Amino acid sequence: MQRDDCPPKFSILVADKNIAYNTVLKNRQLIIQDAKEPFMSDAERLDLAQQTVECFEDDQMMFDELIHFHETKQVLGNHPLFKKERLEQEINAMTGVEAVKAYKNLAPRVSREKKKMRNARNEQTKQEFVRVIRELELQRKLLKQKIDNAN
Numbered sequence: 001m002q003r004d005d006c007p008p009k010f011s012i013l014v015a016d017k018n019i020a021y022n023t024v025l026k027n028r029q030l031i032i033q034d035a036k037e038p039f040m041s042d043a044e045r046l047d048l049a050q051q052t053v054e055c056f057e058d059d060q061m062m063f064d065e066l067i068h069f070h071e072t073k074q075v076l077g078n079h080p081l082f083k084k085e086r087l088e089q090e091i092n093a094m095t096g097v098e099a100v101k102a103y104k105n106l107a108p109r110v111s112r113e114k115k116k117m118r119n120a121r122n123e124q125t126k127q128e129f130v131r132v133i134r135e136l137e138l139q140r141k142l143l144k145q146k147i148d149n150a151n
Helices: 009-036 042-072 080-092 096-119 123-150
Strands: none
């Protein structure tokens, strides 16, 4: 993290990674203690397990970003901290015609995802659709800006 070619956002990423990693360790200890002498309800146990898995997955995603940058000197762009940046790079690499086509193709996709979200049976599935819809709408916004700037 001390190299001059390291993007500033990696400082935030490392701090977030430490938090996620420490949360996993703390939760693991609680799960082990609860297995020996139960003190949590089933709902509490489920919440703790879900939080632990989310933190572990986030930690792994951040680890992948760091390793990829170390090996290639390029941002991987899979972590939410870098997604918009990666998306902007992809859109800037498009021609005007490609941007217009992508913009038009996103409208029906957003509509389909919204319909799926309305029909979702549980809150977790709905939240996943909300995340996907936000990403698609961000893409549309960035594509629209590119199209408008080209004219």
